[in-house]
Amino acid sequence: MGFFQEQAVTSSDKTFFRLREEIVEGEISAGAKLSEVELSTKYEVSRAVVREAINRLEACNIVERKANVGARVVTLTAEGLLELYQIREALEGMAARLAAQNMPETEIDKLSNLLDDQFELVKQGQSYYQEAGDLDFHYRIIVGTQNQQLITMLSNGIYHLARMYRVQLGMTGPRVTTAYDEHKHIVKAIANRDGELAEILMRRHIQYSKNNIAVKLSKM
Amino acid sequence: MGFFQEQAVTSSDKTFFRLREEIVEGEISAGAKLSEVELSTKYEVSRAVVREAINRLEACNIVERKANVGARVVTLTAEGLLELYQIREALEGMAARLAAQNMPETEIDKLSNLLDDQFELVKQGQSYYQEAGDLDFHYRIIVGTQNQQLITMLSNGIYHLARMYRVQLGMTGPRVTTAYDEHKHIVKAIANRDGELAEILMRRHIQYSKNNIAVKLSKM
């Protein structure tokens, strides 16, 4: 699952990545209190380092912090999910439009080939490639926008939150083949340099994903 | 200029707000190095407090930081401006759409009246109300979405960056009357609960703003 690998140079970085992973992957559960002393002993770093990591998690909307009280892992709600996907729809729709303008031909080809490969795997029943493949698809389009701020915003902020929802709702692999078709159409629009269509298709794609998750969430 | 006043409870908060203001309003210039010791003596707080403030500025994309080297105020470029407005177009377009769905009638009425009042002031030549008025207009629509994540994202992140550009390019008040008409049409679409139109109009409005700034930027 490693495209966009961020490299941890400082101790705070490492702690931040580690903590984020534990939260996003559900080892630290939603709503849990993040005690600074507890985490500093657990990770064997100073409290200052943990504090810095928590601050960064707060900026990513993964934890909420109250002054003089502390930080808690964000609690997942149906409203929160809806809000998040409204934002994704806007940003990734724009991303598809911009990718149609700016993505190099070679990258579009690679993306197209990638989809074909994934389809082969899915046909053979290897559906565990699905999630990583989906993430890769979206990420390549984001990068194709060549909008650095958008890239940062989505890959640092939105995706980890979105994954947190999926993990905690146990959504590891539905909707494989339908998503594949949607992906195909989006790439075709990008290859045709039709930004308007690419945006429309991407927005629909994300709406479908949202509905798919919302159904699961309502059954809890 | 104070709607959405954030309240500073801790010392880090105060330092963050103060530092952000100095940067956004141009007292600390673009590209400037932010020395931790220098700022801690200037503001009479510890280095830890300054560090925390700088971290938060980094999360807002107002400063860039390199490990073991330090933080610098982001440098304004034509590309950066373009990127920022592409994001604004996507997010605020969606905001207008959601406001058409969710904004209470009373709030829409207030917004409409506000525009009329502003128009009166502008007719009398008091154009210095323009910028605050514009900001207020956009902010009310954002809040009208009732999407908390979107509200946070825009009011914490995007607007300060956008203002930074305007200040440093000396854009204190052009495009008053044309913007007024655009605002009027957007509010009308929201009042009609026509989300699709509201989004289209808002996106155009932001495109015009961008072009207006881009022209100035190209003359530097």
Next chain:
DNA sequence: TATAATAAAATTGTCGACAATTTTAGATTT
């Protein structure tokens, strides 16, 4: 003189301790 290696200075990263605030537990009162 220009370049490279080296040492000194300055800056950021990390740590443990103290201060301020909040939370918990116990005592007091009705």
Next chain:
DNA sequence: AAATCTAAAATTGTCGACAATTTTATTATA
């Protein structure tokens, strides 16, 4: 017994000092 006030414990916020890294200044070499 329930509610309120008080004191202790625990947690977060802030600070100054030390460690690690980068930058600058100096010296040595081609």
